[in-house]
Amino acid sequence: MTRKPLNSLPGFNFWIKSRWPQLIIRAVLLGGFIIAILAGFLGTPVGNRNISIVAVWIAWWAALILVAVPIFGRGWCAICPIPMPGEWLQNKAVLGPSVNRNSSKVSRRFPKRIRNIWLQNAAFSLLAVFSVVILTRPIVTAWVLLALILVAIGVSLFYERRVFCRYLCPVGGFIGIYSQQAPLELRVADPSICATHKEKSCYRGNEEGYGCPWDVYPGSLTANTNCGLCMECLRTCEYDNILINLRSSGDKLPAVRGGSLDSSYKAFIMLGSAIVYSAVMLGPWSGLKDAAYQIGSLTWWGYAVGLLVVIWAALPGLFYLVTRAAHKLSPSFHNPRQIFNTHASVLVPLSLTAWIAFSLSFVFANGSYLVPVLSDPFGWGWNLFGTSNAIWTPYLSQYVPVLQTIVLTGGLFWAARKSQQIAEARNAPRQSWPIIIFCTFITVSLLWLFVG
Amino acid sequence: MRPSKYIFISGFLLAGLLVAFTPLPVPRNEPMHHIFHVDSRSFAFTPAEIKVDRGDLVTIELTSSDVVHGLYLDGYELEISTDPGQTNQLTFTADRAGSFRFRCSVTCGDLHPFMIGKLQVGPNLLLWRGAGLAILAALAGVWKFHQ
Amino acid sequence: MENIARIAAIVLVFGASIVIVAARWVNAGGKVEIHATMPEKGGWLPDNITTQVNEPLNLRLISDDVVHGFAIGQSDLEPVDIHPGKPKDITLTFDQPGSYTFYCTRWCGANHWRMRGTITVEGDTSTTVSDEATSPLYLDLSIDLDAPHDLPELNLERVPSTELGQKLGIDPPARYLSREYYLSHTPNQAWGDLRSESFSENLNDSQVWELVALVWSAATTNQLLNVGQELYNQNCAACHGAQGRGDGVFALDASDSPELDSMGNDAVQPPDFNDPRQMYGASPALLQGKIIRGGMGTGMPSWGQILSEDQSWALTNFLWTFSIQDHKE
Numbered sequence: 053m054t055r056k057p058l059n060s061l062p063g064f065n066f067w068i069k070s071r072w073p074q075l076i077i078r079a080v081l082l083g084g085f086i087i088a089i090l091a092g093f094l095g096t097p098v099g100n101r102n103i104s105i106v107a108v109w110i111a112w113w114a115a116l117i118l119v120a121v122p123i124f125g126r127g128w129c130a131i132c133p134i135p136m137p138g139e140w141l142q143n144k145a146v147l148g149p150s151v152n153r154n155s156s157k158v159s160r161r162f163p164k165r166i167r168n169i170w171l172q173n174a175a176f177s178l179l180a181v182f183s184v185v186i187l188t189r190p191i192v193t194a195w196v197l198l199a200l201i202l203v204a205i206g207v208s209l210f211y212e213r214r215v216f217c218r219y220l221c222p223v224g225g226f227i228g229i230y231s232q233q234a235p236l237e238l239r240v241a242d243p244s245i246c247a248t249h250k251e252k253s254c255y256r257g258n259e260e261g262y263g264c265p266w267d268v269y270p271g272s273l274t275a276n277t278n279c280g281l282c283m284e285c286l287r288t289c290e291y292d293n294i295l296i297n298l299r300s301s302g303d304k305l306p307a308v309r310g311g312s313l314d315s316s317y318k319a320f321i322m323l324g325s326a327i328v329y330s331a332v333m334l335g336p337w338s339g340l341k342d343a344a345y346q347i348g349s350l351t352w353w354g355y356a357v358g359l360l361v362v363i364w365a366a367l368p369g370l371f372y373l374v375t376r377a378a379h380k381l382s383p384s385f386h387n388p389r390q391i392f393n394t395h396a397s398v399l400v401p402l403s404l405t406a407w408i409a410f411s412l413s414f415v416f417a418n419g420s421y422l423v424p425v426l427s428d429p430f431g432w433g434w435n436l437f438g439t440s441n442a443i444w445t446p447y448l449s450q451y452v453p454v455l456q457t458i459v460l461t462g463g464l465f466w467a468a469r470k471s472q473q474i475a476e477a478r479n480a481p482r483q484s485w486p487i488i489i490f491c492t493f494i495t496v497s498l499l500w501l502f503v504g
Numbered sequence: 505m506r507p508s509k510y511i512f513i514s515g516f517l518l519a520g521l522l523v524a525f526t527p528l529p530v531p532r533n534e535p536m537h538h539i540f541h542v543d544s545r546s547f548a549f550t551p552a553e554i555k556v557d558r559g560d561l562v563t564i565e566l567t568s569s570d571v572v573h574g575l576y577l578d579g580y581e582l583e584i585s586t587d588p589g590q591t592n593q594l595t596f597t598a599d600r601a602g603s604f605r606f607r608c609s610v611t612c613g614d615l616h617p618f619m620i621g622k623l624q625v626g627p628n629l630l631l632w633r634g635a636g637l638a639i640l641a642a643l644a645g646v647w648k649f650h651q
Numbered sequence: 652m653e654n655i656a657r658i659a660a661i662v663l664v665f666g667a668s669i670v671i672v673a674a675r676w677v678n679a680g681g682k683v684e685i686h687a688t689m690p691e692k693g694g695w696l697p698d699n700i701t702t703q704v705n706e707p708l709n710l711r712l713i714s715d716d717v718v719h720g721f722a723i724g725q726s727d728l729e730p731v732d733i734h735p736g737k738p739k740d741i742t743l744t745f746d747q748p749g750s751y752t753f754y755c756t757r758w759c760g761a762n763h764w765r766m767r768g769t770i771t772v773e774g775d776t777s778t779t780v781s782d783e784a785t786s787p788l789y790l791d792l793s794i795d796l797d798a799p800h801d802l803p804e805l806n807l808e809r810v811p812s813t814e815l816g817q818k819l820g821i822d823p824p825a826r827y828l829s830r831e832y833y834l835s836h837t838p839n840q841a842w843g844d845l846r847s848e849s850f851s852e853n854l855n856d857s858q859v860w861e862l863v864a865l866v867w868s869a870a871t872t873n874q875l876l877n878v879g880q881e882l883y884n885q886n887c888a889a890c891h892g893a894q895g896r897g898d899g900v901f902a903l904d905a906s907d908s909p910e911l912d913s914m915g916n917d918a919v920q921p922p923d924f925n926d927p928r929q930m931y932g933a934s935p936a937l938l939q940g941k942i943i944r945g946g947m948g949t950g951m952p953s954w955g956q957i958l959s960e961d962q963s964w965a966l967t968n969f970l971w972t973f974s975i976q977d978h979k980e
Contacts, residue, residue, distance in 0.1 A: 082664070083663050083667045090672070094672070094675055097736075098716070099617075101611075101736025140660065146656040146657045147652055184615060184618065188614040188616075189614055332618070335620065336552035336553055338619075341547055342548075431737065431738070432675070433711065433738030434678070444609065446576065449581065450581075452578075453630055454630065460634070461640075464638050464642055464645070465644055465645050468641065468643075468644070469645040488645060491642065499638065503603060503630050503631055503634060567900065568758070568900070569900040570761070571717040571757075571760055572718040572758065587757060587889075588758040588899075589884065589885075589887070589893060590884050590885070590889075612718075613716055
């Protein structure tokens with residue numbers, strides 16, 4: 053793997069270390085977040101004319117899935133406004149730190165049993181069963197956004213650091229596993245410096261910045277998953293030993309030891325929801341749409357149970373059988389759980405590209421709703437930029453299927469390579485075959501859903 | 505880097521290009537005129553799937569069973585709308601092959617953005633080529649040229 | 652520095668909220684907002700507005716779900732479309748006091764026609780130009796709109812055709828061509844009258860029917876029929892069917908639940924306008940009466956507040972195109 057540190061770029065350290073640029077960007081986004089909530093409550097109930105829907109589910113979602121996650125990994129987390137008010141209250145400072153550094157701070161640790169992403173998996177699944185309504189009704193989106201920020205404030209008053217981001221945020225979990233593939237990473241330049249550095253200011257904080265809000269010790273970072281790119285350690289490191297690197301490939305997989313079951317489940321949830329959403333939202337089957345929409349009805353319960361069964365039982369169960377077959381074909385000394393968890397990591401690139409393909413269709417078809425909404429964010433008849441009369445028209449409708457095909461096949465290649473690497477690292481090269489056949493089957497099914 | 509690596513990579517790239525671009529003989533029948541009666545209601549088109557051959561003349565008679573709906577055809581970039589009781593027609597030559605979504609173009613309620621049907625013109629070559637590329641991609645992933 | 656950041660943060664969080672809420676109030680200033688939703692969810696809100704004569708009434712029309720339209724009954728005002736989430740501002744000025752009906756012009760469900768409201772224009776009634784509302788013709792003729800008028804016994808060899816009537820080379824006498832005769836007679840009565848005329852002695856029964864077709868066509872013009880057709884397509888076809896067969900989309904809804912429709916009305920399958928047995932026992936006056944009064948214990952709305960008298964007659968004329976061939980050229 054080749055790495056290129058960005059820190060040597062002129063002005064890079066200055067702009068990153070200064071607390072202001074990040075604060076200003078996050079504050080502007082917080083303003084936008086508040087506007088989105090208010091728009092949901094006060095603006096028109098028509099989703100595609102209300103900025104709460106259009107900004108969050110079209111603009112933000114497109115930026116997140118098509119740009120931020122693939123390129124910057126947890127880049128969104130670095131500027132996310134949701135935990136901000138909670139952090140202000142927790143730290144008793146807005147700009148921070150130096151001031152009041154020694155005043156009493158919340159120091160309660162999050163319970164060990166739930167220091168994993170099971171809660172995030174549950175939160176995402178909970179939102180998933182209501183997704184078509186959240187996506188289309190401003191007031192529901194407003195409630196969800198409000199609930200997120202209130203929960204974030206609440207937990208930050210109760211537990212130390214960004215517990216919300218790490219263990220609760222519904223999108224934090226998948227951004228984490230996808231960031232493993234990002235071409236950007238935060239790592240220490242020389243681990244030996246960290247080993248002899250007793251103060252561990254990157255974890256404890258000093259007058260330059262807070263101790264890692266993500267509860268990570270940067271000195272031992274080997275994966276992007278839990279690093280929120282908040283840049284505090286760049287500020288606190290007394291030796292300028294923290295680098296932001298461009299890199300040629302993703303995090304090394306824990307090929308032998310095996311990942312954890314909560315992360316594996318995250319991958320199943322993302323893959324399963326991408327498949328179900330594609331069928332419901334992009335397919336021609338109106339029965340599915342009605343079922344997903346009539347919340348509380350018997351068919352909706354059927355849909356909800358079906359969705360949960362697919363993502364929590366059917367897909368993992370099928371995949372378990374596939375890993376058993378892999379073990380039979382090419383035995384290694386690992387236990388079934390290790391085999392399952394390591395191989396599940398190949399679903400990370402597969403599900404990421406599935407989400408990109410899904411979002412391409414949704415975003416290009418509905419992106420033009422942004423134009424009138426910018427001029428009339430609340431549907432109140434404004435015309436701020438003279439564009440409120442712009443009409444809806446899908447963009448590039450001829451080319452989106454081609455793009456989706458390229459993205460999906462690219463994702464399959466990526467997954468197959470990862471699978472092969474895992475298998476070879478275990479000296480069981482044929483272990484990958486059933487996995488890759490499974491991935492190919494999933495990819496062709498997705499192709500059929502998107503371009504069939 | 506062994507020279508054989510380049511051979512494998514070029515081999516896969518060439519195969520990929522072949523799968524993606526080889527012109528395939530598509531049987532062409534005499535162009536027909538198809539008239540489809542498509543009914544729209546929140547949030548569905550009936551029928552939601554239409555198949556024609558390339559070169560056929562297609563007329564879509566759009567009606568609505570509840571509120572004002574529209575129909576926008578991806579790829580062809582054509583649009584019509586209809587009120588209940590007032591049939592509207594769209595006639596065009598299906599000169600582009602492939603599978604195209606058509607979507608409601610008049611806001612008709614919450615699930616309006618998901619009101620979708622599809623028109624298939626001739627065999628859906630993109631899907632077959634995509635499946636072929638997927639199999640190639642899987643093989644390329646297994647191949648050991650990265651070592 | 653910290654203090655600057657704190658102030659900025661407070662200004663931002665509260666500022667954004669206050670600005671938006673304030674903008675909401677400023678934005679609404681001076682306009683009467685009328686929200687439109689599907690009738691099942693409330694229809695017009697409010698549906699009753701009071702204004703003063705000769706004073707501009709600034710309306711902001713807002714659709715909260717699907718496409719609606721706004722028009723004032725019996726007026727020349729062009730209907731205005733109201734697109735979801737896109738407020739439409741209009742200004743109306745009434746120069747006559749009175750009660751005006753506003754109504755939805757775009758179909759928004761089976762109960763679309765229930766979307767009606769009232770604008771009460773107050774003012775000095777002494778300025779009212781004497782415009783005595785004429786009583787409907789069906790009342791003057793004492794027609795019972797609710798009495799059955801179908802002719803189950805009627806036996807036609809073929810649907811009468813205006814074109815064939817012209818080929819007979821007989822001009823019906825002037826009394827048949829008068830407007831009064833046409834309005835007050837059913838085709839069946841006209842056939843009886845024409846049959847007993849001496850000039851029809853050599854004609855067979857079907858040929859006399861062609862004469863009736865001729866008389867009916869003479870009472871209208873293509874221009875009027877076009878007006879009628881447009882009105883029919885917009886307002887009637889959704890229930891009565893584009894071809895007049897009583898098979899419109901909402902009529903089919905009604906036949907699903909034969910007793911009550913979704914808002915508690917008796918729902919009855921509309922008659923087939925193509926069937927001479929349904930039509931030839933009805934005079935234009937009766938049809939027009941049904942249109943303007945509505946009711947009948949069916950889902951049929953009353954159009955008297957909506958259509959002008961000319962429009963209601965144009966529509967009535969058009970209805971005969973279904974059961975008379977070549978009625979419209």
